[in-house]
Amino acid sequence: MLTTKEPVQSCDAIELNPHRWRALPFLLVGPFLSLFDQFVVNVAASPIGRDLMASPPQLEAIVSGYGLVYALGLVTGGRLGDAYGRKRMYRVGLLMFTVTSALCGLALSPTELVAARLLQGASGAVLLPQVLALIRIQFPDGERARALAAFGVSIGIGQIGGQVLGGAIPYWNVFGLAWRPIFYINVPVCLVAWVCCGLWAQESRPNGLTRLDLLGSLLSVGGVGMMLVPLIGGHRTSWWPTGTVSVAAGMLLLVIFLSRQRKLSMDDDGQPLVPTWLFRTRGFTIGVLLNMALYLATIPFFFLLGIYLQSHLGESELAAGLTFTPTGVGFIVASRIGPRLYARLGLWAVLLGTALTAVGLALTLGIALANGGTMTWPLPLALLLFGLGIGTTLPLVTGTVLRHLPAEQSGAGAGVLAAAQQISGAVGVALCGALLFTGAELGPGGGSSPYVLPLAAQLLMAILTLACAFWLRHVTSGDRPLR
Numbered sequence: 001m002l003t004t005k006e007p008v009q010s011c012d013a014i015e016l017n018p019h020r021w022r023a024l025p026f027l028l029v030g031p032f033l034s035l036f037d038q039f040v041v042n043v044a045a046s047p048i049g050r051d052l053m054a055s056p057p058q059l060e061a062i063v064s065g066y067g068l069v070y071a072l073g074l075v076t077g078g079r080l081g082d083a084y085g086r087k088r089m090y091r092v093g094l095l096m097f098t099v100t101s102a103l104c105g106l107a108l109s110p111t112e113l114v115a116a117r118l119l120q121g122a123s124g125a126v127l128l129p130q131v132l133a134l135i136r137i138q139f140p141d142g143e144r145a146r147a148l149a150a151f152g153v154s155i156g157i158g159q160i161g162g163q164v165l166g167g168a169i170p171y172w173n174v175f176g177l178a179w180r181p182i183f184y185i186n187v188p189v190c191l192v193a194w195v196c197c198g199l200w201a202q203e204s205r206p207n208g209l210t211r212l213d214l215l216g217s218l219l220s221v222g223g224v225g226m227m228l229v230p231l232i233g234g235h236r237t238s239w240w241p242t243g244t245v246s247v248a249a250g251m252l253l254l255v256i257f258l259s260r261q262r263k264l265s266m267d268d269d270g271q272p273l274v275p276t277w278l279f280r281t282r283g284f285t286i287g288v289l290l291n292m293a294l295y296l297a298t299i300p301f302f303f304l305l306g307i308y309l310q311s312h313l314g315e316s317e318l319a320a321g322l323t324f325t326p327t328g329v330g331f332i333v334a335s336r337i338g339p340r341l342y343a344r345l346g347l348w349a350v351l352l353g354t355a356l357t358a359v360g361l362a363l364t365l366g367i368a369l370a371n372g373g374t375m376t377w378p379l380p381l382a383l384l385l386f387g388l389g390i391g392t393t394l395p396l397v398t399g400t401v402l403r404h405l406p407a408e409q410s411g412a413g414a415g416v417l418a419a420a421q422q423i424s425g426a427v428g429v430a431l432c433g434a435l436l437f438t439g440a441e442l443g444p445g446g447g448s449s450p451y452v453l454p455l456a457a458q459l460l461m462a463i464l465t466l467a468c469a470f471w472l473r474h475v476t477s478g479d480r481p482l483r
Helices: 020-027 030-051 056-084 086-106 108-140 142-172 186-200 212-235 242-265 276-280 284-310 317-323 325-345 346-372 377-402 407-442 449-475
Strands: none
Touching: 020 030, 020 108, 020 142, 020 186, 020 242, 030 056, 030 086, 030 108, 030 142, 030 186, 030 284, 030 317, 056 086, 056 108, 056 212, 056 407, 086 108, 086 186, 108 142, 108 377, 108 407, 142 284, 142 325, 142 377, 186 346, 212 242, 212 276, 212 407, 242 276, 276 407, 284 317, 284 346, 284 377, 284 407, 284 449, 325 346, 325 377, 346 377, 346 449, 377 407, 377 449
């Protein structure tokens, strides 16, 4: 039975999986594929559009539809693991991802690909929260930092690998299949992970949760969806009245959702989708806010830089994808050394990471301002610093958030964290696109001026992330409840 005063359960009280390190690489297939398939289409969008003769709105749905459904489903996906078992739901998610990836590769029309991408996003939403929950539960405090470092590496490889292979695979035209192998390669990877997780992963399921809050799921999905859809497509059409009404209705649904979750959280027999008492712990709440600011600052950067490289500098899809390599190198290196930095510096390591992210963005903004954006030789350094920053920050902050979660609520908490990240990234990309469109209208001379506004906004969010990191360091030592 869930109550409003759940203690934070130590992993020492839970039977540890003796094969946890053997299972971890196959658990990390989930976050890798979830991010890989979100980013791979960013660069491959042009060849996909040409091959399927997709209209601009259809192409935007192919690119953003996955991320939208992925973000909307993460909270429910995490709660499904709490209700029916994290290992079970992870393996179900792998099978779903296998089927939907094959459907994406087989699509013969834009409509078919849009539908398959939406289903693929739902599959990814089932995968990711289970991994964070299993790391929280099955790795004790002394090992969790290393497991989260590996989690960070899988995310970095997924993001950068998606950017690089999204350009390389259509260019190579393997077996004359053009862009389709970007989806087909998921099939054997998922099947191998499904088998190996069945052998080595250990089931984890709390005793208290017996049902899912379906009404809460519908309210959260409807509310966030009605707010995000106008943001994603708002730069093409007038906001009044459709967009404004949609956002207002979405806000109303979210108010109803939060009221329902608060009521269920206070009821001894209530089983909320999001236990609101989680947010009474400062470490969890500020960690989620920091993640939101970090994703607002960083995810739009990949979107913006891809447009800048291909539209402004005229680079091919392959060259644009390879340009992201320094970011991937920095992310992976920082994820590996992050736990050692944390052991020496504590949360000062998070401050260092957020500062490096801000410096990388500031340097990129300087490049956009200098000589019409054609002076690109400092760009690899800026991308390296950017990758070092997010590679240091993301695993450490994720670990801080997970540390403040009760084991019984690890799926719900992981879903909240992942949803906050993805929704922030989607909002950031939408706002970045709107600012880019505004900048193009203000500066039609063909210079780099359209990129200055969104880059400046991202730098501002990076500074906000730095402020949240200071706040997190200040308040987490006592783990006091919010008043």
